[in-house]
Amino acid sequence: MTIYFYKVWQPYGCFSNFSPHGIQIQGTYWPTVEHYYQAQKFVGSVDAVIIPTIRAAATPEEAAALGRCSTRQLRSDWQVVKTQVMREAVLKKFLTHADIRKILLTTGNEILVENSPTDYFWGCGAKTTGQNHLGKILMSVREEIRQSLLISVSTADYASE
Numbered sequence: 103m104t105i106y107f108y109k110v111w112q113p114y115g116c117f118s119n120f121s122p123h124g125i126q127i128q129g130t131y132w133p134t135v136e137h138y139y140q141a142q143k144f145v146g147s148v149d150a151v152i153i154p155t156i157r158a159a160a161t162p163e164e165a166a167a168l169g170r171c172s173t174r175q176l177r178s179d180w181q182v183v184k185t186q187v188m189r190e191a192v193l194k195k196f197l198t199h200a201d202i203r204k205i206l207l208t209t210g211n212e213i214l215v216e217n218s219p220t221d222y223f224w225g226c227g228a229k230t231t232g233q234n235h236l237g238k239i240l241m242s243v244r245e246e247i248r249q250s251l252l253i254s255v256s257t258a259d260y261a262s263e
């Protein structure tokens with residue numbers, strides 16, 4: 103059965119990038135994946151000065167509003183790199199926090215869909231025809247973590263023989 107998620111306070115809210123699970127990337131701490139993702143839009147752009155303000159935003163909603171401001175200039179390669187930026191942050195989130203990693207793994211092979219009514223790239227959009235890239239990243243992170251756990255279990259078996 104497909105698992106839909108969107109808001110933090112709804113079922114499977116920990117899959118939202120707005121969930122309060124901090125990550126450390128290259129020595130810098132970010133309060134949520136959303137803070138990190140929105141700030142990466144400006145790395146190397148003339149508006150990079152906004153990055154510390156996004157990192158310090160009190161909420162992910164505030165970080166998103168800063169990052170979505172249409173008068174600021176995005177980095178020129180943003181459309182090319184944004185999916186990889188998101189995957190790196192989501193993977194780090196689930197490697198860092200054991201409680202939500204367990205929730206992700208217990209979804210087995212179910213399809214995960216960000217049920218955003220507006221976003222046809224990261225989510226499925228109101229018509230459910232969106233590309234669901236966040237759901238796809240979560241499923242791929244789930245598989246990567248599962249495989250790495252299998253490898254560590256089999257290595258431990260081997261070592262104990």
Ligand SMILES: Nc1c(N[C@@H]2O[C@H](COP(=O)(O)O)[C@@H](O)[C@H]2O)[nH]c(=O)[nH]c1=O
Nearest residue numbers: 108109118119120136139170218224236
């Ligand atoms: N969960 C969630 C949202 N969805 C998130 O918004 C981000 C896309 O931002 P952008 O690329 O700037 O349009 C991405 O992290 C997506 O998962 N948006 C919201 O306004 N509220 C929310 O609770």
